[in-house]
Amino acid sequence: MSKKLFALALSLSMVMTMLLAGCTSQQAQTSNPPAENSKSGSEASQPVENNNGGDAKGRVYWLNFKPESDGALLEVAKMYTEETGVPVKIVTAASGTYSQQLNAEMGKSEAPTIFVVGNSAGVRDWTDYALDLTGTPIANELNTDAYNLYDENGKLVSIGYCYECYGIIVNADLVQKAGHSMDEIKNFDTLKTVVEDIHARAGELGFDAFTSCDMDGSSNWRFVGHMANLEYYYEQEGETWTECPPTLTGKYMDNFKNLYDLCINNSLTDPKDLSVGGHDAAEEFKAGKAAFTVQGSWEFSNYKDSVPNAAMIPYYCGVAGEEKAGLNCGTENCWAINSKVSAEDQQATMDFMVWCVTDPEASRILVDSFGIMPYKNSAESTNGFLANAAEYTANGCYVMNWATNFQPNVDEYRAALTSALNAYNADQSEANWENVRVAFVDGWAAQYNAVNG
Amino acid sequence: MNRKKITRGNTIRRSTRKWFPLFLGPVVAAFIIGFVWPFIQGIYLSFCQFKLIADAKPIGLGNYIRAFRDAAFTHAFWYTALFTVVSMVLINVLAFTVAYILTQNIKGSNLFRTVFFMPNLIGGIVLGHIWSMIFDGILGKFGTSIVMDSKYGFWGLIILMCWQQIGYMMIIYIAGLQAVPEDMLEAARIDGATKSQALFKVTIPNVMPSITICMFLSLTNGFKLFDQNLALTNGHPIITQSGGVSIKTTEMLALNIFTTYNNSSPNAHGTAQAKAVIFFILVAGLGLAQLAYTRKKEVQQ
Numbered sequence A: 001m002s003k004k005l006f007a008l009a010l011s012l013s014m015v016m017t018m019l020l021a022g023c024t025s026q027q028a029q030t031s032n033p034p035a036e037n038s039k040s041g042s043e044a045s046q047p048v049e050n051n052n053g054g055d056a057k058g059r060v061y062w063l064n065f066k067p068e069s070d071g072a073l074l075e076v077a078k079m080y081t082e083e084t085g086v087p088v089k090i091v092t093a094a095s096g097t098y099s100q101q102l103n104a105e106m107g108k109s110e111a112p113t114i115f116v117v118g119n120s121a122g123v124r125d126w127t128d129y130a131l132d133l134t135g136t137p138i139a140n141e142l143n144t145d146a147y148n149l150y151d152e153n154g155k156l157v158s159i160g161y162c163y164e165c166y167g168i169i170v171n172a173d174l175v176q177k178a179g180h181s182m183d184e185i186k187n188f189d190t191l192k193t194v195v196e197d198i199h200a201r202a203g204e205l206g207f208d209a210f211t212s213c214d215m216d217g218s219s220n221w222r223f224v225g226h227m228a229n230l231e232y233y234y235e236q237e238g239e240t241w242t243e244c245p246p247t248l249t250g251k252y253m254d255n256f257k258n259l260y261d262l263c264i265n266n267s268l269t270d271p272k273d274l275s276v277g278g279h280d281a282a283e284e285f286k287a288g289k290a291a292f293t294v295q296g297s298w299e300f301s302n303y304k305d306s307v308p309n310a311a312m313i314p315y316y317c318g319v320a321g322e323e324k325a326g327l328n329c330g331t332e333n334c335w336a337i338n339s340k341v342s343a344e345d346q347q348a349t350m351d352f353m354v355w356c357v358t359d360p361e362a363s364r365i366l367v368d369s370f371g372i373m374p375y376k377n378s379a380e381s382t383n384g385f386l387a388n389a390a391e392y393t394a395n396g397c398y399v400m401n402w403a404t405n406f407q408p409n410v411d412e413y414r415a416a417l418t419s420a421l422n423a424y425n426a427d428q429s430e431a432n433w434e435n436v437r438v439a440f441v442d443g444w445a446a447q448y449n450a451v452n453g
Numbered sequence B: 001m002n003r004k005k006i007t008r009g010n011t012i013r014r015s016t017r018k019w020f021p022l023f024l025g026p027v028v029a030a031f032i033i034g035f036v037w038p039f040i041q042g043i044y045l046s047f048c049q050f051k052l053i054a055d056a057k058p059i060g061l062g063n064y065i066r067a068f069r070d071a072a073f074t075h076a077f078w079y080t081a082l083f084t085v086v087s088m089v090l091i092n093v094l095a096f097t098v099a100y101i102l103t104q105n106i107k108g109s110n111l112f113r114t115v116f117f118m119p120n121l122i123g124g125i126v127l128g129h130i131w132s133m134i135f136d137g138i139l140g141k142f143g144t145s146i147v148m149d150s151k152y153g154f155w156g157l158i159i160l161m162c163w164q165q166i167g168y169m170m171i172i173y174i175a176g177l178q179a180v181p182e183d184m185l186e187a188a189r190i191d192g193a194t195k196s197q198a199l200f201k202v203t204i205p206n207v208m209p210s211i212t213i214c215m216f217l218s219l220t221n222g223f224k225l226f227d228q229n230l231a232l233t234n235g236h237p238i239i240t241q242s243g244g245v246s247i248k249t250t251e252m253l254a255l256n257i258f259t260t261y262n263n264s265s266p267n268a269h270g271t272a273q274a275k276a277v278i279f280f281i282l283v284a285g286l287g288l289a290q291l292a293y294t295r296k297k298e299v300q301q
Helices: A002-030 A065-084 A098-106 A120-129 A137-142 A172-177 A187-198 A221-227 A229-235 A253-265 A282-285 A298-301 A343-360 A360-370 A384-394 A410-426 A430-452 B002-045 B062-069 B071-102 B109-121 B124-142 B150-178 B182-190 B195-206 B210-222 B226-233 B252-263 B268-296
Strands: A041-047 A060-064 A086-093 A112-114 A156-160 A164-171 A206-209 A291-295 A310-313 A325-330 A332-335 A398-402 B238-240 B246-248
Touching: A002 B071, A060 A065, A060 A098, A060 A343, A065 A086, A065 A343, A086 B071, A112 A120, A112 A343, A120 A156, A120 A253, A137 A156, A137 A282, A137 A343, A164 A172, A164 A298, A172 A187, A172 B002, A187 A206, A187 A253, A206 A253, A221 A229, A221 A253, A221 A291, A221 A410, A229 A325, A229 A398, A253 A310, A253 B226, A282 A291, A282 A298, A298 A310, A298 A360, A298 A384, A298 B062, A310 A384, A310 B150, A325 A384, A332 A343, A332 B210, A343 A360, A360 B238, A384 A398, A398 B109, A410 A430, A410 B246, A430 B246, B062 B071, B062 B268, B071 B109, B071 B150, B071 B210, B071 B246, B109 B150, B124 B150, B124 B226, B150 B210, B150 B226, B182 B195, B210 B268, B226 B252, B252 B268
Parallel strands: A060 A086, A060 A112, A206 A291, A325 A398
Antiparallel strands: A041 A086, A112 A332, A156 A332, A164 A291, A164 A310, A164 A325, B238 B246
């Protein structure tokens, strides 16, 4: 008897599982979990009010790749659904998993209608799935063509929805406290003097020069992604790359080394301990433990309360004429519209995008999260670091474009470079720097071949 | 009486014949949807170039050629093989030893069994992160870390796997040891066998079925290892050779397939798929060979 009962229970549970599995897959499309603000991987779709009612309106599904903007996007999506009834679904890929998620989502029947194509490799991969945006309402709202991405046939694959800048962020108050002034820092030599002086007197001053330069996954991109840009930028010799060059010369490696050495050897953390990570550079900077940190404009809202007099200065690295250098400005935030979804969904998506850049309230929220949106009618930026960037440009300094976006097979390239830098940090010998150079220069060519060969 | 039984048997048989699709159907359907079809599709895709599965273009053997030419893949294969052999031997020897000790009627052996089994209940990614903190805490004292030297990565992973798997294999060995007939051991004792003779001539031949299972499990576990590898070192340290080609020194096969899939090359998905098929053939072949070999050593009671 008990055996029979057991068997019955088992078979019942099997049937239940199958039923449940059926239910959940249906539910996933229309579910409406409470708006989550978790940093990554959260998902929320707005209630569908008149989904299949009289006027079919299409849907909007934005696969977002900036975890830090997740909250702002959900807020805007909710506003839009309340105003128009069009469902807007925002899915944010966890940090570093955007391309995996894009691969998976694009294969589904309810594929994203907006996705992000932020660099030349992305354009090549996804141009077949992107609508030509030339002359569309959203393209007509732009006030510059500088952040648009075209494929080799001149098709407008994606358009920038915001741009950012990065460089060295300085706590001006601390620099003053150490007996220096911001005006002193004009090039690498003057930067070095100030930094080394602060580091030497760190015990007496109560703060150090640079924040920790961790090389774990949460922080290594500040160096292998952003700081590496100075080498690529100068290697362009005044031109701008329009596609990934097959090889690098490494002509400006010494300049990269200048600034990199300055950072790791004058910071709160011994270079030997950087491979492990676990130091929170942002917290160190906000707590006033260090006067310099390598970061970007997206940190402005995070820093502005604790460090009111923060300013961003260029990557000074010992290149001739760098007194005229500006900040690194560019973007990886470019909208593409999925060409494989229905015309209705494309239209709904286009309407949503135009609304995002024209509605005063929505664009205010987005601008506060993103920085600057390059559109005629969007809200003004309040970002102090982007204001610094504009100041440099107004003073006739050159803008350093984001040549780093061309890094071939970017995750693998950066991982190899990180590993070489780890070895160098532990033992700053010539031989170890040579390995860094090989990973930086030869690694570029090898990854280029791996991708294009 | 007799006649009635036969009729009843026939009725059952007849209704079985009639109704078996209803009972078998769901399982077969689930098996086909969840295993057979994806498997066939996977093999097909390994001969294709594709970005999304929906628009795969057959390209012949190109993916397999690329897979075999990939130095990182060959490195990952040998590294995985070495790791599997070392971990298989260590896990089984230690698990058997622990099981043997815990069947010697020592006090609190039930508590020990539970405690030793518990690590197996923690997920691989979590374990990897916990152990990387432990290793880095120790290695940090010497100014280094687990991602700095491939030796640390290798032995770190071995320690992690032993810690996780020994408890599980121990349970299987305990069950095997308890099934060894007491009278055989007694007979051996009476015949004057020493303790080690009794262990190697009586106990081990009798627990051979457990050894077969445990060897099979630890062999395939070693080959298929992924989460722990990803969380502990993620392939670091990476050596960039003078041509610029980089080798992730502690990357195992499954992780190599994963990273290949997420490359930005147009052939990345197909190549990863081809690697996955090769990987399947390897694991299945090795597993079956090992089963056949240890089966031969089993004794019938």
